Amino acid sequence: MNQNSTLLLDQKQIEQRIARLAYQIYEDNVEEKEIIIAGILTNGYLVAERLCKALKSIAGFSIKLIEIELDKKSQVDQEIKIELRKEELTGKVIILVDDVLNSGKTMMYALKPFLSADIKKIRTVVLVDRNHRRYPVAIDFSGLTLSTTMQDHVSVEFENDSATAVLT
Helix, strand or coil: CCCCCCEEEEHHHHHHHHHHHHHHHHHHCCCCCEEEEEEECCHHHHHHHHHHHHHHCCCCCEEEEEEEECCCCCCCCCCCEECCCHHHHCCCEEEEEEEEECCCHHHHHHCHHHHCCCCCEEEEEEEEECCCCCCCCCCCEEEEECCCCCCCCCEEEEECCEEEEEEC
């Protein structure tokens, strides 16, 4: 942890937020037989893994965890890779997960593979929403909403694939 960093959430608080997010997702999808949790590599996927684990302990439906691989620097030019074919998405509920929402650009591009599929619904989840959207992305569930300046950098720190701190 950098000396100039401010701790916003510690590991216990992160776990509590993820548990709350899991309950919100469960309540939103209680009638479903299966949902797909899609985590944006790398940190978004790590958050999605924790969310999936918490959800499996409370939900009666099947949960499939997949990775979304995209180049955050050149999303327009690069193919966005997901582990499922378009046909496997038909009629499914998609939960798109990232760690921090800044401008909304990454979340916007991560939605692209799902737009050509006949999905039932899509929900967006972030651990931290910074409220600095340049793109029209709505977040359905967030663990923490912050009003920061554009110069502030918010990060989620991981150790052994577990979120240990949210820092600014």
